[in-house]
Amino acid sequence: MKNYKFMWLMVIMLVLSVFLAACGDEKESADNAAGVEEEVTEGSEKELSQVLNLVEIAEIASADSAIAEDAISTKVLNNVTEGLFRVNQEGLLAPAMAEEDPEISADGMTYTFKIRDAQWSNGTPVTANDFVYAWQRAIDPDTASPYGPYLMAGMIKNATEIGEGKAKVTDLGIQAEDDKTLVVQLERPVAYFLSLTSFATFLPLNEEFVTEQGDEYAANSDAMIYNGPFSLADWDGTGGWKYVKNDMYWDAAAVKLDEIIVDIVKETSTALKLYEQGKKDRVILTAEYAMQYADDPNIINEVETAVFYFKMNQLRDGKPTPLANADIRKAIARAFNKEELANVVLANGAKAANFLVADDFVLDENGKDFRDYSGDFTVYDVKEAQAFWEKGLKALGTDNVTIEFLGGDAESSKKQQEWFKAELERNLPGLTIKLKEVPSAVRLELDDTSNYDLQATGWGPDFQDPISFMELFVTGSPQNKMGYSNPAYDALIESTKTTYANDPIKRFEMFAEAEKILLEDDAAIAPTYQRGGMFLRNPDVKGIAINPFGSDFSYKWMYIEAAGK
Known part of the structure; x- marks a missing residue:
C-alpha cells in the first residue's frame, strides 16, 4: 500500500492518519452537486446524471506508478491504470x-x-x-x-x-x-x-x-495517459481532481459513471455539510459523528484489512533516540487502552489490534485464519507498562523523556493523536509528547529520511499473504526507516520464501514466530487498531468494490440508480 499499504488503508490514515502504510485515511468528497441530477426535454424521459462526488482527506502524493506509495495515490492509479x-x-x-x-x-x-x-x-x-x-x-x-x-x-x-x-x-x-x-x-x-x-x-x-x-x-493529469476505466482530469499536481470515463478502455461498457469529482476536505464537519446539501455522495464518519448518525439508514459499515501502529524510530540524525531502549518501547506499546481507542475514539467498526497481520485476511489451505497461528502481543497493561518505563528511564539515567509524535493534519487524525498524547503522558510519568501534525506528503518525506521519533501510521496489504505485512520490518526494507534490525527476524521471513516456500502450513508457523519477535520480544512497533469504516453514502450510489488488498476501492462498477429502484 500499503502505506498505508501503510501505505499502511488517514483512512484514516485515518488513512493513512496516518498510511501510511500503507500505507492514508480513506475519505472521499465533492464540490458539485451529484447524486441524482436530472435533465428533462419535452416528450422525453428524465435521464440520470452519472456524476459522482467524493472527498479525500489528502492530496495525491505522486501519480507516477513507480513512485506512488500512499493509499490515496495507489487508489487513484488503480482507477486510471490497469495491470x-x-x-x-x-x-x-x-x-x-x-x-x-x-x-x-x-x-x-x-x-x-x-x-x-x-x-x-x-x-x-x-x-x-x-x-x-x-x-x-x-x-x-x-x-x-x-x-x-x-x-x-x-x-x-x-x-x-x-x-x-x-x-x-x-x-x-x-x-x-x-x-x-x-x-x-x-x-x-x-x-x-x-x-x-x-x-x-x-x-x-x-x-x-x-x-x-x-x-x-x-506532474499533472495532462502529462499522463491511461489504460484503466477512467482518465484523470483537472489535476495540476495539487488539490482536487476528476475521474472521467475512459472511452478507450477495453471494458468501457462496464463503466457507467461519466465523471467523479474529488475534492480535498480534511474536516469531517465540512464533509458532512456537503453531504447533507447533496453536494457529495460519501463521507467517512469520525467517532462523534459515528454515534450521532448510528441509526441513519444510509450508514455503511465496512471491515477492512489495514492495520495501524506506532513506528518507533531508534536512530535519528545518526544518534540513538530514547526509543532505542527496548524497555521504553515495551512501555509505550502497553500504555494506551486499545479497546477505548477502537470503541470510543474511533467508534467506526475498528477493532483493537494486538497483532500486525490483519484478522480475517488470509487463510491457510485448510481454511484456518492466520490469526489462529499467532497470538495477542503487547496487550494494554498500565502496571506492566510502568515497570518497563521505570527500567528504561533508569538505563537512560533520567527521570523524564520528551518524544516527538509525528502524525497527520486531518481533523480525525488530530483528535486521535491528542488522545494518544493524553493516554501516554497519563500512564507514563515523566513522558512529554510533542505533537507534529503535517500533510501526508510531508509526513512521507519525514518518514523516508527517518526524521521523527514516534509516528502513527498503518499498512494496507499490497497482496493477499502475511508477508505483505511481515516483510515491512526486515533489515533494509524501505518501510523500515526506524533503525530496527534483528537477524533472527530476517531469517524467519527469508525461510518463508526459500526453505518453506512450498509448505503453506510451515510458512504460517514461521510468520507467527516472527510476529512474536517483532511485537513482543523487540516491541519494534506498537499495533493500535485494525481499521473499520463507517460511511454515510447516498443510497442511489451502487456498485463500489472494496478491495481486501492493494488499492482500497475500485470505482469501475459504480453507478447512480434512480431513487426507489
Whole structure:
C-alpha cells in the first residue's frame, strides 16, 4: 500500500492518519452537486446524471506508478491504470490486461501472459513491452522507486543483482516475445505473485510517452495517459481532481459513471455539510459523528484489512533516540487502552489490534485464519507498562523523556493523536509528547529520511499473504526507516520464501514466530487498531468494490440508480 499499504488503508490514515502504510485515511468528497441530477426535454424521459462526488482527506502524493506509495495515490492509479490482473467486485483476482490466466511452468518460476487487445487513452496499443519498460523502470536505481527493489528483489530473476549494481536493468526477468506475449521469470515459486500484478508498481507504462514527458511525467493529469476505466482530469499536481470515463478502455461498457469529482476536505464537519446539501455522495464518519448518525439508514459499515501502529524510530540524525531502549518501547506499546481507542475514539467498526497481520485476511489451505497461528502481543497493561518505563528511564539515567509524535493534519487524525498524547503522558510519568501534525506528503518525506521519533501510521496489504505485512520490518526494507534490525527476524521471513516456500502450513508457523519477535520480544512497533469504516453514502450510489488488498476501492462498477429502484 500499503502505506498505508501503510501505505499502511488517514483512512484514516485515518488513512493513512496516518498510511501510511500503507500505507492514508480513506475519505472521499465533492464540490458539485451529484447524486441524482436530472435533465428533462419535452416528450422525453428524465435521464440520470452519472456524476459522482467524493472527498479525500489528502492530496495525491505522486501519480507516477513507480513512485506512488500512499493509499490515496495507489487508489487513484488503480482507477486510471490497469495491470495484468485486477481485483474484481467479489474481491478476487481476475485477468485485466492479461487476456486470460497465464501459462505457468511446472517449476512455478516462468509465467507467460497473453496481452489482450487494449489501448491507451491516446489511441496507442497496450503491448507487452509496456510492462517490460515499467518494471525495468521501477527496479532502476536511478528511478528511486520505494517499492520496485523491495517487491522485486529475491522474486523476479536478477532483481537483487540489479539493486546491487551487479546486473543491468535489461537483465530483469521480464521480456516481450512479441507485442502480445509477456514472459516473466522468477527466482523461486511465489504463491502470491499474481496478486502483485494488480499493484501500482507493476502497472504498465508507455515508454514513448513517458520519455517524451521527461521530468514532467505524471506532474499533472495532462502529462499522463491511461489504460484503466477512467482518465484523470483537472489535476495540476495539487488539490482536487476528476475521474472521467475512459472511452478507450477495453471494458468501457462496464463503466457507467461519466465523471467523479474529488475534492480535498480534511474536516469531517465540512464533509458532512456537503453531504447533507447533496453536494457529495460519501463521507467517512469520525467517532462523534459515528454515534450521532448510528441509526441513519444510509450508514455503511465496512471491515477492512489495514492495520495501524506506532513506528518507533531508534536512530535519528545518526544518534540513538530514547526509543532505542527496548524497555521504553515495551512501555509505550502497553500504555494506551486499545479497546477505548477502537470503541470510543474511533467508534467506526475498528477493532483493537494486538497483532500486525490483519484478522480475517488470509487463510491457510485448510481454511484456518492466520490469526489462529499467532497470538495477542503487547496487550494494554498500565502496571506492566510502568515497570518497563521505570527500567528504561533508569538505563537512560533520567527521570523524564520528551518524544516527538509525528502524525497527520486531518481533523480525525488530530483528535486521535491528542488522545494518544493524553493516554501516554497519563500512564507514563515523566513522558512529554510533542505533537507534529503535517500533510501526508510531508509526513512521507519525514518518514523516508527517518526524521521523527514516534509516528502513527498503518499498512494496507499490497497482496493477499502475511508477508505483505511481515516483510515491512526486515533489515533494509524501505518501510523500515526506524533503525530496527534483528537477524533472527530476517531469517524467519527469508525461510518463508526459500526453505518453506512450498509448505503453506510451515510458512504460517514461521510468520507467527516472527510476529512474536517483532511485537513482543523487540516491541519494534506498537499495533493500535485494525481499521473499520463507517460511511454515510447516498443510497442511489451502487456498485463500489472494496478491495481486501492493494488499492482500497475500485470505482469501475459504480453507478447512480434512480431513487426507489
